[in-house]
Amino acid sequence: MSEQNQNYPEGSAFYSELRKRYLTATIWQTLFLSALVIAIISLTALIYNVLDGAFGYVAYDYKNDPAEFTSTPIHELTKEELLTILKAELSSGAYNKLDNEKKMEDRSQSDLYILFLERLVQIDTKATWSMTDSLTRGDEIRAEVAEKYPDAELEFRSWLTPQFLTTPMSSKAEFAGVRTAVLGSLWLVGIAILFALPVGVGAAVYLQEYAPHNWLTNIIQTNINNLAGVPSIVYGMLGLAVFVRVMESFTSGAMFGVTDSNGRTVLSAGLTMGILVLPLMIINAQEAIKAVPDSLRQAAFGVGATRWQTIWHHVLPNALPGIMTGSILAISRTLGETAPLIVVGASTFISLDPDSPFSKFTALPIQIYQWTTRPQAEFHSIAASAIVVLLVLLLSLNATAILLRNRTQRKW
């Protein structure tokens, strides 16, 4: 035995040492895993928190007793009855205004019912409870309502309803919907993609297929990577300075004869979003183009194709699924970004659908922000409902992206 060997533990000493090492290993492994468990808990808590807000008991009071207007129980009112009541009870000015917005006869029963509650009965929400509270403390809540608001009615309400999707904004949470916000978001996505897709793919094709290896290409590439890391609110400032202010005559539509608008339009916001997602678009398209095997290009060049013929007929079709995945990521980003929209000047209250690039607009995340920061609990409930709408939209987009990614495994 050499002397050095004796410095190592042997036999049982070694085994007890080893057992200790294994114990430490197990403890650490548990710690590593618990980090992921925390992530899972956070995600669960977040989703729970949102759903918790979107359903629950509501105590509301009628300012005017429905019996003053009709003898039928209000839930059973037909469209015709509602029309008659509204015509009779609303001031003619108010009625004509509503009729101008949309013909009263063309409105659905549920729309009229909402008008009835909003304008005539004048419902007033006294208190709301979360889903958890409603389910676990139902009796306490009933007792509390009976004591505090003897006139109020208690109802378990889903804030997320079909009407929530189809009604425009309202200053009362009970009647507010996300129609204008969803349409605004769709306009934004459309404009942003119309800009970012061709420009982004063009830039990626240039960088991967044409650009010489020189300092300029290096600068462009580094610059794109940097732009991807610029805070979104800085893009908002850029949009404010360039699209809203400098290019106002274009973005407000004044150039095209639109008069009643300033630069804070859906066009300005859409272009800002387009620039914001451009780096993302370029980087993803570059990856997709890089993945097209070189043998394909050589085959095309070998039969006398020009560079553009090779790109258009072979490189781009093969990179298409990757480019689509990148576009979906860009769309998701456009749907979720809030800060640049605030800076560019989304309207906080707008009840008319955006119908042209020069419209004032609001968007889903803007509504979520507005409603979340309101002090009244009922607005938190509609914020939660709007979040559900947004998350479902994003989730289905991502599912599409995953489907596309899997289809690329097939060779053509």
Next chain:
Amino acid sequence: MENNNYAIETNDLSIHYGSFTAVKGVNMKVERQKITAIIGPSGCGKSTLLRAFNRMNDFVPSCHVTGELLLDNQNLYSKDIDPVEVRRKIGMVFQKPNPFPKSIYENIAWGARINGFKGKMDELVEQSLRSAALWDEVKDKLQQSAYALSGGQQQRLCIARTIAIQPEIILMDEPASALDPISTLRIEELMQELKKNYTIIIVTHNMQQAARASDYTAMMMIDDQRAGGVIEFDATKTIFTRPGDKRTEDYVTGRFG
């Protein structure tokens, strides 16, 4: 006409990567309607030289060529020559079969279409596939993916695709190296058939293949600066029976290295 017998000539052709010279001072006159093989140990620049013939080396950023490559008395590397036209006249079959991820039919039709072919496409496809001895195997599945074919069939499809654009010269870069012996044999038979109409230049690392299939052979070797060069160029028979260079003799008899 003096140059009538030669499809392509090189005049002190050298190929450089940046400051490194990969192939140096090649002088070859490649005869029409013959098969010319380029042989030599790996890394001697065979493929580099072959790719220089139809300017595929243009895509390697640091690559540049000196000397002359003459087709019909025009230097293919002079500034006013269009590389796309060059590749149309000098087709290429690659080491690994690389069909387009399209149907068999489209694989052939695409090259013809982009080059402005105005004849009957169906006939051209059939003609090309027949010339490549593939027609009987694929005539019932022209709309299927080319990727469904075997490696040997894919390689013959690549040959058919090249024939379809009617080049003067077909370059083949170790076309059988990725194939099994039977497919290899079929490609070799096909080459004999094709040389009636085309000039073929083939790179091969397979001595027997060169001896069996080619009319002329160019022997390449690297010098002490690691630059490849043609050390001997002669009729294949001569190269394999009484080579003029000791190194060629060592190589073809397997005593090399």
Next chain:
Amino acid sequence: MKEETLNIKPMETRGFRQFNLKKKLRISESLIQGLLFFAGILSIFVTVAIVYELGKEALLFFNDPDVTLGKFFGTTKWQPGIGQYGIWALVSATLTTSSIAILIALPLGLASAVYLSEYATQKMRSILKPILEILAGIPTVVYGYFALLFVTPILKTIFKDGIQVYNMLSAGLVMGIMILPLIASMSEDALSAVPRALREGAYAMGATKLETSLQVVVPAALSGIGAAVIVGISRAVGETMIVAVAAGAGPNFSFNLLDAAETMTGHIARISGGDLSYNSIDYTSLFAIALMLFLVTLVLNLISQWVVNKFREQYE
């Protein structure tokens, strides 16, 4: 055989052909290349526009006789309307919330990365990675809702009256959760890039998996992990919605986690959301803040890219 019937004439009959290999003028080809080049260079214009616009307005701000660099960097009250220009009132909140976020996201993100890259089975990975991806894909305004309406009430039951309704702790914690997936996925890339041979070398000397992971793999991937942390910081500094919703509205020079305070981003969002007249000091001051934000994140991103590139060369 029906060969050589139509288009391909035998060479004998083709005879000697004169080729025209001269360069053709391919107009559409050049036009397309020009357009693509323009698309490529456009991103440079974007950067130039950002620097120019932010710089121009910031210059107007600093040229105001009332504003001095001494005031800007030397005082702690921010209210341009009444001549207070101490940027520290906003920077303090940015620093505080970002620090909380990194303190949460770094250990959790790194531990997640080590678990995913060294321990997790294929099946575990296929469950855990999508969860991180979902977490990364949630819009920040939703995190803002979560901070204000879930985390803050919990903190309220812990700290009772010691904590304000809007506070930096809640915003920072949630921001940490938001950044966690970013740090985890970048670190995991760095860990997976460590060659197998290095791990096998350690195992062959009798090291346990933990000893190999922590003492061999993590140190080898340290620069990549560093880059992840830097990008994480940059993200935290630029994050707007969580702090705008949950941290507070109103500049407040404070490092107390339980206080309400407004970050640089939160301030820009709040002020620009209101009615803002061009050429006012309020307007130009926002651009001065945005310019600072841009420069700080730019430097952070450049450092991170430099670190990643250096790291990549090591194994090639």
